[in-house]
Amino acid sequence: MNLTCLKYFLSVMEYGNFSDAADSLYITQSAVSKQIMALEEELGVTLFDRSRRRIRPTQAAELILPHVRAVLADYDALTHTVREHTRRLRISAIPIIAQYDLIPLIAQFQQLHPEVELTIMEREGNVVPQLLSSEGCELAILRLLPDMDYQYDTLLLTRDLMTAILPQDHPLAGESSIDLAQLSRERFLLLNEETLLFRLCVSICQSCGFTPRIVYTGNRVENLLRSVAHGMGVSLMTQQAAAYHNIPGIVSVPLRTPVESSIVLAARKGRPLSPAAGLFWSFFRQHIHQQKGM
Numbered sequence: 001m002n003l004t005c006l007k008y009f010l011s012v013m014e015y016g017n018f019s020d021a022a023d024s025l026y027i028t029q030s031a032v033s034k035q036i037m038a039l040e041e042e043l044g045v046t047l048f049d050r051s052r053r054r055i056r057p058t059q060a061a062e063l064i065l066p067h068v069r070a071v072l073a074d075y076d077a078l079t080h081t082v083r084e085h086t087r088r089l090r091i092s093a094i095p096i097i098a099q100y101d102l103i104p105l106i107a108q109f110q111q112l113h114p115e116v117e118l119t120i121m122e123r124e125g126n127v128v129p130q131l132l133s134s135e136g137c138e139l140a141i142l143r144l145l146p147d148m149d150y151q152y153d154t155l156l157l158t159r160d161l162m163t164a165i166l167p168q169d170h171p172l173a174g175e176s177s178i179d180l181a182q183l184s185r186e187r188f189l190l191l192n193e194e195t196l197l198f199r200l201c202v203s204i205c206q207s208c209g210f211t212p213r214i215v216y217t218g219n220r221v222e223n224l225l226r227s228v229a230h231g232m233g234v235s236l237m238t239q240q241a242a243a244y245h246n247i248p249g250i251v252s253v254p255l256r257t258p259v260e261s262s263i264v265l266a267a268r269k270g271r272p273l274s275p276a277a278g279l280f281w282s283f284f285r286q287h288i289h290q291q292k293g294m
Contacts, residue, residue: 125196187233
């Protein structure tokens, strides 16, 4: 038995189905199902009645529920006690800290607080929320999507806008702005499914009445932009990412209906911060207040 099984079980109990539980954990439904089946096999009981359209917890599930909550609460208390007596801080970040000029701020924090043993782990967008939920890190720098903010306490670091990336000779390249629906017949080149940006791009296309024809996915922005420059298709990207890489042969055209993307510093809602995390949080909050006052 491991804590992952117990966390997944608790999530299914709280949401009442595997699908919503999986979404809350940023994993696939099959991954949740496998962990639940492993827990059932280890305990020798059936935890959920799957014979109907909507699953129902069995009596065994109701019996173990308070014990599962107690185990997970004890683990949270244990990890909090360890953090209280150490100066270690693990932060997970999507690979955008250079694009949004966050590296100088992080370096300044290290200079002000050399006693904090800071580790930054760069991961793709779908991995970062998992790390934050599973104690793999205490803070995260991530892209906030509309259905994510209820899980986190957040500090808004910056806002960005989505933009259409076109080859410079594209018929719409000279427009001051475009409707996304004008690209409905284009081939799309997007960052891959491991990024939250992929999910956002597909969602905004569908909200405009079409599903994008995706012919290329990758994890390196510069490769994607160079492919657009060579006429392989079009893309959707944040304005800041396109400007940062400055690839010749492409044009960034604003969307007529703006789509915002927010970069935040996030912590799990309801979890007390360790002293080291509290220092980092306060440092960034002070910087934000100073920026607003300028």
